[in-house]
Amino acid sequence: MRRLRGRPSIRAALTLERGERVLATAPTRGGSHVAATTSALHIPTIEGGFTRIPWERVDHATWKDGWLHVTETTRAEHHVRLTDPGSVPETVRERVTATIAVTHHAALPGGGKVRIAGRRPATGGDVRWTFVFEAGLDPSDPGLRAQAEQILEDLRRQTGL
Numbered sequence: 405m406r407r408l409r410g411r412p413s414i415r416a417a418l419t420l421e422r423g424e425r426v427l428a429t430a431p432t433r434g435g436s437h438v439a440a441t442t443s444a445l446h447i448p449t450i451e452g453g454f455t456r457i458p459w460e461r462v463d464h465a466t467w468k469d470g471w472l473h474v475t476e477t478t479r480a481e482h483h484v485r486l487t488d489p490g491s492v493p494e495t496v497r498e499r500v501t502a503t504i505a506v507t508h509h510a511a512l513p514g515g516g517k518v519r520i521a522g523r524r525p526a527t528g529g530d531v532r533w534t535f536v537f538e539a540g541l542d543p544s545d546p547g548l549r550a551q552a553e554q555i556l557e558d559l560r561r562q563t564g565l
Contacts, residue, residue, distance in 0.1 A: 430492040433485040443526040460523035467493035
């Protein structure tokens with residue numbers, strides 16, 4: 405994959421962490437840019453700044469008909485029209501995939517399903533776990549969370565993570 409350095413004006417507009425490098429950029433229809441870095445996706449905001457989404461917080465990303473659609477593990481959604489995607493879609497796919505340590509789908513004892521994902525931050529460190537409950541289930545329900553936590557404990561024992 406071709407790595408891009410990003411124009412200096414784009415890098416200057418981003419809040420980059422120490423050691424974070426721009427890998428790919430793409431212009432948006434609104435005149436801004438999307439930037440994929442070594443540790444996060446930077447998406448323009450309406451106010452003119454950027455939302456920084458660490459790769460381990462990207463639950464799902466798709467590229468379709470000129471639009472980059474990103475869903476965070478918190479269920480926040482972002483939709484950005486890119487005028488020339490360049491290598492941004494491929495970079496997003498590669499970076500998100502690289503963070504996944506384990507994904508497990510499980511039926512909950514009380515009904516419904518949960519997807520449990522263990523992700524490693526691009527910057528290193530411990531696996532971070534997220535629960536994505538099937539539509540119609542309340543993720544703030546303490547009973548559901550307890551059931552999912554029990555499944556997670558079993559999964560951690562099985563995987564050693």
